Amino acid sequence: MKGRVVSGYRPSGRLHLGHYHGNLKKMIALQETNECFFFVADWHALTTMYRDTSQFGPFTTEMILDWLSAGLDPEKCTIYRQSDIESIPEIMLYLGMVTTLGELERNPTYKEQLRELDSRVVNTYGFLGYPVLMAADILAVDAEFVPVGGDQVAHLELTREIARTFNSIYGHTFTEPQPILSESPKIPGTDGRKMSKSYQNYVGIDDEPDVIRKKIRKMITDPARARRADRGHPEVCTVFLLYHSYPHDDLSEIEKSCRNATAGCTDCKDELARRISDDLKGFREKRREFSKKKEIVEKILQEGAERVRPIARDMLINARSAAGIGKLM
Numbered sequence: 001m002k003g004r005v006v007s008g009y010r011p012s013g014r015l016h017l018g019h020y021h022g023n024l025k026k027m028i029a030l031q032e033t034n035e036c037f038f039f040v041a042d043w044h045a046l047t048t049m050y051r052d053t054s055q056f057g058p059f060t061t062e063m064i065l066d067w068l069s070a071g072l073d074p075e076k077c078t079i080y081r082q083s084d085i086e087s088i089p090e091i092m093l094y095l096g097m098v099t100t101l102g103e104l105e106r107n108p109t110y111k112e113q114l115r116e117l118d119s120r121v122v123n124t125y126g127f128l129g130y131p132v133l134m135a136a137d138i139l140a141v142d143a144e145f146v147p148v149g150g151d152q153v154a155h156l157e158l159t160r161e162i163a164r165t166f167n168s169i170y171g172h173t174f175t176e177p178q179p180i181l182s183e184s185p186k187i188p189g190t191d192g193r194k195m196s197k198s199y200q201n202y203v204g205i206d207d208e209p210d211v212i213r214k215k216i217r218k219m220i221t222d223p224a225r226a227r228r229a230d231r232g233h234p235e236v237c238t239v240f241l242l243y244h245s246y247p248h249d250d251l252s253e254i255e256k257s258c259r260n261a262t263a264g265c266t267d268c269k270d271e272l273a274r275r276i277s278d279d280l281k282g283f284r285e286k287r288r289e290f291s292k293k294k295e296i297v298e299k300i301l302q303e304g305a306e307r308v309r310p311i312a313r314d315m316l317i318n319a320r321s322a323a324g325i326g327k328l329m
């Protein structure tokens with residue numbers, strides 16, 4: 001075993017290609033040679049969706065079935081739900097004491113979300129503090145590595161800062177975790193922005209081939225190529241960018257046929273859609289099987305919680321004793 005790894009996803013429904021290439025494939029590879037902890041971050045979902053939690057349960061089930069169908073294996077990694085681990089919020093409490101408002105207010109995601117989401121909803125103590133919660137998730141299992149998408153790197157840096165501050169005040173208690181970034185190129189959504197559920201520009205990993213084709217047909221291409229006979233510029237085309245995430249020995253031919261207009265965008269898109277559908281074929285088949293046995297999720301979560309609780313409990317005891325909390329005289 002090389003090292004201890006942790007990562008979490010919010011239960012926000014079904015996964016899409018951005019999750020799959022950006023992080024999930026990496027998680028699947030890491031479970032082979034590392035001690036991996038992968039969890040459903042339901043308390044994180046609460047930071048923005050506290051007014052309606054009714055979908056957290058169903059979304060948790062669906063997401064875990066997606067994980068299993070994609071290749072996460074509960075024999076090789078530990079899958080659990082954040083809210084089953086009672087020590088996390090108390091660890092968060094100690095971490096929160098040593099985190100400054102400046103550190104939290106500088107967080108780029110925080111600033112962006114305040115702008116993009118309804119600020120009346122996210123202008124809360126809980127939302128400002130969610131990187132502290134994330135730090136608690138990571139430090140509670142004493143993880144060394146965290147596979148994350150690019151958007152989470154700033155949070156991970158904050159986790160390192162918080163651990164460092166705690167250690168410098170109370171003595172060495174927490175390991176500073178390292179990010180593991182996926183090597184796969186950025187996954188564009190059908191509108192050219194980052195693929196995201198909230199932008200409605202995603203290809204779901206369970207989409208059927210005809211749905212994939214329809215979505216890919218709508219993708220933004222080179223705006224300068226208005227007519228079939230116009231020469232294209234693959235370097236500005238999101239379809240071409242997405243080709244890189246699939247088997248692509250023939251990419252230079254595809255590039256050429258765009259540049260000299262021997263192939264049209266529709267042909268090029270249909271070919272990409274076919275590659276995506278082929279790549280997801282195994283997933284769709286497994287997912288269909290798993291949909292018939294949803295009850296396994298409960299068992300997986302129970303076993304996962306049993307494995308993680310004692311680890312997080314030990315880290316909590318370390319943090320308490322380092323900080324001198326709960327001692328007499």
Ligand code: TRP
Binds near residue numbers: 009146
């Ligand atoms: N912050 C992540 C997100 O919003 C989820 C998350 C919570 C996480 N805790 C984590 C990821 C710990 C990695 C490690 O998607």
